[in-house]
Amino acid sequence: MKDMVTADIQQVKLKFGIIGNSEGLNRAIDIAIQVAPTDLSVLITGESGVGKEHFPKIIHQNSSRKHGQYIAVNCGAIPEGTIDSELFGHEKGAFTGAIGERKGYFGEADGGTIFLDEVGELPLSTQARLLRVLETGEFIKVGSSKVEKTNVRIVAATNVNLSQAIIDGRFREDLYYRLNTVPIKIPPLRERKDDIYLLFRKFASDFAANYHMPPIQLTDDARRVLMTYPWPGNIRELKNITEQISIIEKKREIDAATLQTYIPLHEESRFPTLVPHVGGRQGGGFESEREILYKVLFDMRSDVTELKRLVGEIMSERKAGGQTAPSSAVPYYPGHADVQLMTVPVKPVPATIDISAPVKPPVSDVQDTDEHVKESLSLDDAERELIKKALEKNHGKRKSAAKDLNISERTLYRKLKEYGWE
Numbered sequence: 001m002k003d004m005v006t007a008d009i010q011q012v013k014l015k016f017g018i019i020g021n022s023e024g025l026n027r028a029i030d031i032a033i034q035v036a037p038t039d040l041s042v043l044i045t046g047e048s049g050v051g052k053e054h055f056p057k058i059i060h061q062n063s064s065r066k067h068g069q070y071i072a073v074n075c076g077a078i079p080e081g082t083i084d085s086e087l088f089g090h091e092k093g094a095f096t097g098a099i100g101e102r103k104g105y106f107g108e109a110d111g112g113t114i115f116l117d118e119v120g121e122l123p124l125s126t127q128a129r130l131l132r133v134l135e136t137g138e139f140i141k142v143g144s145s146k147v148e149k150t151n152v153r154i155v156a157a158t159n160v161n162l163s164q165a166i167i168d169g170r171f172r173e174d175l176y177y178r179l180n181t182v183p184i185k186i187p188p189l190r191e192r193k194d195d196i197y198l199l200f201r202k203f204a205s206d207f208a209a210n211y212h213m214p215p216i217q218l219t220d221d222a223r224r225v226l227m228t229y230p231w232p233g234n235i236r237e238l239k240n241i242t243e244q245i246s247i248i249e250k251k252r253e254i255d256a257a258t259l260q261t262y263i264p265l266h267e268e269s270r271f272p273t274l275v276p277h278v279g280g281r282q283g284g285g286f287e288s289e290r291e292i293l294y295k296v297l298f299d300m301r302s303d304v305t306e307l308k309r310l311v312g313e314i315m316s317e318r319k320a321g322g323q324t325a326p327s328s329a330v331p332y333y334p335g336h337a338d339v340q341l342m343t344v345p346v347k348p349v350p351a352t353i354d355i356s357a358p359v360k361p362p363v364s365d366v367q368d369t370d371e372h373v374k375e376s377l378s379l380d381d382a383e384r385e386l387i388k389k390a391l392e393k394n395h396g397k398r399k400s401a402a403k404d405l406n407i408s409e410r411t412l413y414r415k416l417k418e419y420g421w422e
Ligand SMILES: Nc1ncnc2c1ncn2[C@@H]1O[C@H](COP(=O)(O)OP(=O)(O)OP(=O)(O)O)[C@@H](O)[C@H]1O
Pocket: 017, 018, 019, 020, 046, 047, 048, 049, 050, 051, 052, 053, 054, 158, 159, 199, 235, 236, 239
């Protein structure tokens, strides 16, 4: 494969800041370069955090459309009620609030490229409109009867299994085949082991340069831990963990024991069957329901631990500030306590949130923490606090907050609506 790493591939990596030299990554970049000059639709698949978002840009930039518009649409973030209008435009008065006419992305991107991220989240009615525009280049604005023409190239991405969505009746099979004219699969990090250390070094040195400090380094043992961890959150998770260690650890040489405190599932070494890549398995996926169940249980345990810490921290902060008001008194996000925690996907609390494990509450409050945790173990309150924190951290940007929370933007949107925080 090494001789397949052409100058073009290297150039793309440099231009887009892509680190890694594994066969799977090089192959994916190579396909993107080859398919770019055509108008074929491309479907990019891969787990969350593998780096899918680089690929539509590579394709657009290497195509004859590069001087045309490039519009990235997060299909999971747009409410169902407005998605057709956003994509295809609407006529004046098409619905309540449609005071003016709107062109829509398919009209605007004529001659360019549209990136449909999280395409599996598109409502079925929108899927029908999308299929039509892909097949004939025709679309109709909401509230209009006039057929319009556009010439748009579609690159779509998903981290969900669309075959399952088809079986469940949530995704049209004909649209799947139309989008998937050229598939590009980005392999998970655990199948690109040689890239793990390269990425770690890059993130450590970027962080060090930004904050004017020496970069962290790993002992040999720590390096082995880094390489054998399955990285379910892929490069996003690796980046977060590298940054956390860079900030929190005073020493710059990190040993295995220290590294393990930052890796959420390091307990799994006691349960070898939990590690999908151990034992020469192919494909990197979970191969039995039992493994998935174990994973969910560990994730839940990790969630509960994080929630306890979070609640403890919040209570400590309140105590320190003499604040006794409930969370609904916090400015900007007045809300209600009637939220069902069960509706949040069970995933580890993302490492980017400042309240991550290694941050200890102020010493003076430690003895009170347990008591407060007991008092405030209302999970729905904790959920709202978590969402509030994520929004504050991301300066109100829902997309980034949803990413931090590991939920879709649509779920976040729905929750904000439920709380009355819109
Ligand atoms: N090869 C790489 N080199 C450097 N940084 C990378 C690489 N791949 C991904 N990243 C970084 O990792 C983070 C996650 O990547 P990205 O947002 O593309 O993930 P994704 O596949 O779209 O995930 P999701 O399905 O959750 O949206 C981004 O900050 C991205 O810049």
